[in-house]
Amino acid sequence: MIGNSILYIRNGDETLLFDGKRFNAAPATKIASYYSVAALPLSLIRTHGFKTPRETSSEKLAIQAEISMYEEGGLNPDTDFKIDSLTIPLEHEETLYVESYAVEVERIRHQFDTFVKKSGHLDAIISPALSYQALYAFEHLDAKNDIFIHFGEHSAYAVIFKNGHYIATRSITNLEDLAQKLGLGVGEVRQLLRTKGIENDRYTPDEFLQMHTIQEELSKAVERIAHSISHKRGIFGLDHIERFFIDFEGDTIPGFLEMFESYGYEASSKEILNIFDDVEPGNKHHALNALYALGGFMQKYPMPNLSIYERKPSFFKTHVGQFSLLIATAVLLAVAYPVYANLELERLNTQHQSLQQQVSSMETMTQKLRHALKEERRKRNMLKDQYHTLVKTVEGYDHMLDALIDFDTEKLARQRMMKDINMAMRQYMLSSKYLEQNGSESMKAHIITPYTKRDNIAKFMKQLIQQGYTHVETKKIERDNTLYESLVEIRP
Secondary structure, eight states: OEEEEEEEEETTTEEEEEOSSOEEEOOSSOGGGEEEEEEOOGGGOEEEEEEEETTOOHHHHHHHHHHHHHHTSOOOTTSOEEEEEEEEEOTTSSEEEEEEEEEEHHHHHHHHHHHHHHHSOBOEEEOGGGTTHHHHHTTSSOOOOEEEEEEOSSOEEEEEEETTEEEEEEEEOOHHHHHHHHTSOHHHHHHHHHHTTTOGGGSOGGGHHHHHHHHHHHHHHHHHHHHHHHHHHHHHOOOOOOEEEEEBTTBOOTTTGGGGGGGTOSSSEEEEOOOOTTSOGGGHHHHHHHHHHHHHHTTSSOOOOOOSBOOOOOGGGSHHHHHHHHHHHHHHHHHHOHHHHHHHHHHHHHHHHHHHHHHHHHHHHHHHHHHHHHHHHHHHHHHHHHHHHHHHHHHHHHHHHHHHHTOHHHHHHHHHHHHHHHHHHHHTTOEEEEEEEETTTEEEEEEEEEGGGTHHHHHHHHHHHHTTOSEEEEEEEEEOSSEEEEEEEEEO
């Protein structure tokens, strides 16, 4: 393969060459000589995370990831999936956090079969949310606690990094969904965001409804991202965010990043991500995906690969090729060394018997797994009625919550409570397993802190009382020699 450029597939079958800085036209022939990569839309990728001991072998980890994706990630056992994983070491723990990715094989074929019919293979298919790792590996950015927020036509998401290492992704409303709510085209929405954003004085009176819808949707996005930051603080020890980057074709959305200041991030810098000077705006995020794939090809970092079209090895690296070579060698040896040929044949027969025994053992194991899967499906069907009831209940709560969001006074009170609690937790270096907010009426914070610093919980509560919260109550949940956990309920 040619090593100084890679072949990037855009929109399913369009091909471009990428050299690390810019795109060039792909050659009409010999495209198989290049390492080929493509990015899947994030909406097609299912993710699920779990913890495992650090000493878990790669083979066992792959099995655990597949089992976890089916049993806890909700994959349909009757559908074929391509699954791969990324491991994230946890500080101060002897465990790994494993984030697994799965995509239906049929969806992969729908996206890339046209290209593969011409090229014969597709070396790597990546998740675009992981592409920001390349910015640190290729020294475009120094390693800090960063959040990258991408707005694309079909997918939009925020990606969190701690000290230059990926820890989480959170999906938000994309341009296509926002365009449907506004009743406009995607191009019109992109122009509105680029020129007017969420700033009231940029809109005319007849654009008030458009402005209100955009403000509401971006406010929801900011709230989801803020909740994700708080949740990851407890898992990964994320104490602060130093930089917010907006990845919007090298442009910004006026007033958007400043919305995070309502959640206690006034000191964080707000910047535009614009790395590739020689790439046109519409291809800048594609260039980032290609740079990440180039770094994976260069083995700068582990890169989960969701391709089902990986390059076939040369003939003599295949089992058939190796067996053919072995037969030819055996014939030559048989002519010159009959005794050696007989011994070699006996060895091959023994090996064949051993392989048959292994195949038989694997078939027995597969049968047991099929029975176990059948039993799990039976249990799943028994729970379907309960599940549908719960779904309807949750939908009811979702509708009620959507109605409450329409009241600006309620929204401001809720944001103020979230900001006050986040600022107080940061001041006293407290972490949370989760934050549960009931509108502006109350909020529960499951706080965790080293046992030696448990007094910080009392200081945290005292500060909230001084800020005017009339009801701040705590209930001890659990403690040991190192950790102390409390459930704090706060009401205005």
